[in-house]
Amino acid sequence: MQLYTYYRSTSSYRVRIALALKGLAYQSLAVNLLAGEQRAPAYLAVDPQGRVPALRVEGGQVLIQSGAIIEYLEERYPQVPLLPGDALARARARGIAALIGCDVHPLHNVSVLNRLRGLGQDEAQVQDWIRAWISDGLAAVEQLLEDSGWCLGPQPGLADVYLIPQLYAAERFSVALAAWPRIQRVAALAAGHPAFAQAHPAAQADAPSVQ
Incomplete structure (x- = not known):
């Protein structure tokens, strides 16, 4: 592939x-x-x-x-598997994925940000826009996560696949995670997992040496 x-x-x-x-x-x-x-x-x-x-x-x-x-x-x-066998559990995972993939990430996509700039928004306003949508989305995700383990269980799955990249974006745009302990727990698990380390932006061949 x-x-x-x-x-x-x-x-x-x-x-x-x-x-x-x-x-x-x-x-x-x-x-x-x-x-x-x-x-x-x-x-x-x-x-x-x-x-x-x-x-x-x-x-x-x-x-x-x-x-x-x-x-x-x-x-x-x-x-x-990234999805559990139970239909209800699969729907929960897909719901978190859709929240991030459909309602948060598209609103800080570079094409959207460039359109905002083209409409006359200055850089401070654009950054406020980004932080507002990421913060609102993560606040909702926090309420949907379980109290232990990964997002929805003892193993990483679809919800984690979506959440961790969104946390990388949150860091890029200076969105603090302090208010969301469940999200912080999942982030810590991902930081120690080899698959997430392999996929991290810093580990990619096209990443600049200083980020």
């Missing part, structure tokens, strides 16, 4: 975690978003939307959108 990725892309980070948790080998193909490589004709032939991640799977087909990619990996490689 080949993963088109960018080291600090939140959605790429999710897919890297899922691949690492499942022990799946892949070739990492960096797409430099700051340099505009996602808009180059060669990459638009891979993903017409010009976004990362994209995953080229066996047979050459290309999958786009992190949620769809992770669901494919879960169905294709079920031996290390």
